[in-house]
Amino acid sequence: MLEIRNLHARIEDREILKGVNLVIPPGEVHAVMGRNGSGKSTLSYVLAGREDYEVTEGEVLINGENLLEMEPDERAAAGLFLAFQYPIEIPGVATMTFLKAALNAQRKARGEGEISTPDFMRAVRDAGAQLNIDSDMLKRPLNVGFSGGEKKRAEVLQMALLQPTMCILDETDSGLDIDALQVVSKGVNALRTANRSMLVITHYQRLLNHIVPDVVHVFSDGRIVESGDKDLALRLEAEGYADFETTAA
Ligand code: ADP
Ligand code: MG
Ligand code: MG
Numbered sequence: 009m010l011e012i013r014n015l016h017a018r019i020e021d022r023e024i025l026k027g028v029n030l031v032i033p034p035g036e037v038h039a040v041m042g043r044n045g046s047g048k049s050t051l052s053y054v055l056a057g058r059e060d061y062e063v064t065e066g067e068v069l070i071n072g073e074n075l076l077e078m079e080p081d082e083r084a085a086a087g088l089f090l091a092f093q094y095p096i097e098i099p100g101v102a103t104m105t106f107l108k109a110a111l112n113a114q115r116k117a118r119g120e121g122e123i124s125t126p127d128f129m130r131a132v133r134d135a136g137a138q139l140n141i142d143s144d145m146l147k148r149p150l151n152v153g154f155s156g157g158e159k160k161r162a163e164v165l166q167m168a169l170l171q172p173t174m175c176i177l178d179e180t181d182s183g184l185d186i187d188a189l190q191v192v193s194k195g196v197n198a199l200r201t202a203n204r205s206m207l208v209i210t211h212y213q214r215l216l217n218h219i220v221p222d223v224v225h226v227f228s229d230g231r232i233v234e235s236g237d238k239d240l241a242l243r244l245e246a247e248g249y250a251d252f253e254t255t256a257a
Contacts, residue, residue: 042227164195193218
């Protein structure tokens with residue numbers, strides 16, 4: 009469960025988030041759509057705890073705990089998972105090694121011991137079963153030379169392994185090809201459960217034909233200006249953002 013109340017944030021001297029209010033109950037998938045430059049990625053970076061962003065007002069609770077006071081590793085331990093539009097490449101580190109490190113970091117922040125190799129192998133096999141992950145891919149360095157679809161497979165596999173309660177996917181501008189689109193939507197849909205919430209940030213209406221959201225929010229100039237059901241995404245695509253922006257002003 010995620011609760012964002014009157015969130016304001018700036019980068020350098022520029023205010024980007026101007027009072028975001030958003031509550032995502034357990035089990036719901038919410039989509040945030042908005043024009044390029046409206047501040048959607050800034051919202052995901054602030055939730056991730058990136059250093060360059062200064063929160064000037066408001067609060068964010070994850071399962072009742074104050075997210076903004078947590079270090080990034082504590083956020084992961086609290087159940088937050090963020091997938092970004094530009095996946096990082098880690099030359100020299102096999103994808104498998106990276107995944108194990110991510111899982112162990114989460115366990116450590118929760119005060120749990122390291123996972124054994126057999127348990128880890130089993131967890132990867134189970135999580136990867138629906139994702140068509142070939143073992144060759146897991147031996148290659150994370151994201152280095154991966155196709156769009158492979159990057160998404162690695163990302164969804166990481167998500168499935170960490171079993172987050174709150175997933176945030178920023179897919180804006182990423183121009184997913186058909187393969188990547190199917191990987192993301194199949195993987196995400198398989199992870200929809202009664203106690204896991206998701207925030208899907210996109211300006212790609214088509215993604216929402218595959219990951220059907222419970223609620224759609226329109227983002228404009230650093231805040232949510234309208235919320236509705238999945239048909240709102242279709243209306244946005246047909247009518248554009250201009251109408252919503254004038255009602256917000
Ligand atoms: P969106 O994801 O909706 O396209 P962003 O959150 O990426 O929007 O950007 C919101 C605004 O913040 C844009 O106007 C962008 O130019 C500005 N911005 C992003 N990063 C910086 C930065 N490092 N310094 C100053 N302005 C920035
Ligand atoms: Mg953008
Ligand atoms: Mg963005």
